[in-house]
Amino acid sequence: MSYSRRLLQQGTSLTRLAHQSRFKVVLDLLEETCYEKALDYGCGDGWLLKTAYEQQRIKTGIGVDVDDYMLNACAENLQSIADLQYCFPHNLAQFIEPKSCDLFICTETLEHVNNIEQVFDLVLPYCKPQATFIISVPIEVGPSLLFKQIGRYFANLKGNYGYERYTPRELFSAAMLWDVESFPSSHSLDAELKGHKGFNYQKVEQILQNRLTITRKIFSPFPWLNHFVNSTVIWVAQNRDI
Template sequence: MNNELSPVEELLIKLYIQHGDSIYFQYAEVIESKFPELKEYLNRMRIIRIIESNKQISIDDKPYYPYKEEEEDLDLRAFEAIPYIVRSINYITPHLNGRKEKILNIGTRKGLEVSIMKEMGYMNAVDVGINDGQVDTSSFKDESINLIYCRRGLEHLKNPKKVIDEFFRILKPGGLLFIIVPIIGAFKSADSLKRLINGDRILDYSIKMGHNLLPEIWMIGEEKEEMKRREVVYSPDIGLTVSAYRYSFIEYLKEESKLCEGKVLDVGAGGWVLPWRLFRHCEYITMDVEKNENIDVVGDVQDMHMFEDSSFDVIICSEVLEHVPSPHRAISEIYRILKPGGKLLLTVPFDIGLHDCPGDYWRFTEQGLKILLEEFSEVEIKFKGIDSKPLGYTCTCRK
């Protein structure tokens, strides 16, 4: 942006300084249509003033669902991200020893943080984008970066563990890796981040959003008193509960069981006896990491060495993958022990909240599932809930 401002631009800036945010909204149309560069400048200026005065700002409880935004609303979304940026920079700057330290920003669309840091005097701030789920940091030397900042980027990576390893390669000893991930649908839990990073601590900047619930909630197989003792997470704009989601994948297994025959393995079966009733016309075998009266084999889905290649006609993996540290390894093992032409019946949750048993590490989008299941010759993925904010997915896969 040219540092020489026109008289109109200077006037708008003076008004902005005097009247704060109200001037931005009052003259939003003028700024957006005639001075698009000034709009970004004013945004950055507001943030810098807040940071330099160390003013603490609050975040509105108003529900904000990014999935409702269209592509042209990205500027609005960037503006609503200001509270995150302020708190992030407030946290980051005390960890920097000087204005010449090298800062790497990963994948934040227009690089707003980099622009702000540069205007604050950190001239060594650079931006690297995310392309096709990949981040290319090969041009950076080992131990060359003081700070890596990644806001809303990790969930877009095909292999986050590989990228995290690369971050540690280019970070200087004592360097800071600062990551912000969305918690809608619980994409990354603190446990999964610790396994990826092995860092010092996790800062929880989560926001509780309001949900408009239907007057009557669809509860299936749950007594009201039992529901009171549990924390049920409701998805916005839909009357399905966690119980309704559970019912939906039971219906899925019920329909699929009619088409199955031969040898069936249920991995992660736990104490759930319903699939046995559905698959009792087959040779039904249960497996879980812990032994109980309903479990035939104790084992880990990530390492099923007790089974030979091509052993099963059908494998059920229902609500399991989110609980294993390495879902790619689990799917590889499932593929190995499936017979040619065999079928995998897979269900995974998305937006039903965290549920630790034993740990809740991952959430999968449709795009992520396609990558995870790419070895299979046929893959049919269906969502449960609404397409813009699914509660979970069912995947029917043929080897």
């Protein structure tokens, strides 16, 4: 089973709702615009890029991932679509020209990145002035974390869903005190690949504010509840380059 299909079809109703809602919001944000070239950083198996293409939201696209397994999945999923390509980050220059992308997508990726600033150092030169950015990350701090851990626990009972555990003290600190710095995690250690535990989406927002102009901020799957009981935060932004 593909990575995207596992997210959308396995787990519990809570975990499926979280993933399905996130994908729907991202695709809805593309509205009726047909972008000339999309850059999907952390494209996984290429499902989102392919869906946007089939819905005529993008004309061409390039998916980027650091994982051999995911790029092999892209090779299978995108093999019949010549307008969609995929590569490792360090190979981007071989596939696209500077300032050629008018859409940048990055969903559920930055929480795993060791240096988020370096991601933007890499991709911004390939984005057109005023390009649209759609970026999502999981909410792993505040009250939402309690509900997410409950959903993950029951999803794991149904199969090997996999998730990072918290001690009661760690969970209280992260969920009630909004403090993810007081306990060890991949985000507090010098780990190349980061996990969900210890991730604070507010730090990503600060980086975006420094680099881009944020035009919308959406919480999913229940937008009216803000950061309470939601699994994901999604930003829409524009490139400041003119």
